[in-house]
Amino acid sequence: MSYVIRILPRAGRELNRLTPQVFGEVAISIAGLGEDPRPHGSRKLVGRDGWRIRVGRYRVIYEIDDAQRFVTILHVGHRKDIYR
Numbered sequence: 001m002s003y004v005i006r007i008l009p010r011a012g013r014e015l016n017r018l019t020p021q022v023f024g025e026v027a028i029s030i031a032g033l034g035e036d037p038r039p040h041g042s043r044k045l046v047g048r049d050g051w052r053i054r055v056g057r058y059r060v061i062y063e064i065d066d067a068q069r070f071v072t073i074l075h076v077g078h079r080k081d082i083y084r
Contacts, residue, residue, distance in 0.1 A: 002034045003064075007073040014076040022058060026076060029055045033071045037064045050074060058082075 007015070007030075018026060032039060033053070042053045050063045059082045061075040075082055 003037050003069045003071045005030060005034050005071050005073065011073045011076050018058070018076070022056070026055050026058055026060060029053055030060060030073060033060075033062065037062075037071050052082075054079075 015023060015026065038051070039053065042051050044051055045061070050061050052062070053060050057079050059075075059077060059079050060073060061082060063072045063074060064070075065072070
């Protein structure tokens with residue numbers, strides 16, 4: 001059973017700022033979260049709620065609601081900026 005992906009407005013704006021090539025890679029990774037919200041390489045964040053996946057030099061920060069079967073995308077950004 002798959003999960004519904006929700007993208008917060010802030011994360012949507014961050015996605016729109018990406019170059020077309022990076023946007024495509026990140027979009028494919030986000031779509032994959034619908035089938036497997038904890039893919040190989042994903043990590044639980046320490047010090048804050050959420051999970052992260054790596055897409056090259058970019059990171060996608062998200063939360064998983066197993067009861068409602070939602071994956072909520074919180075932030076998308078370059079690794080040097082995303083954890084601030």
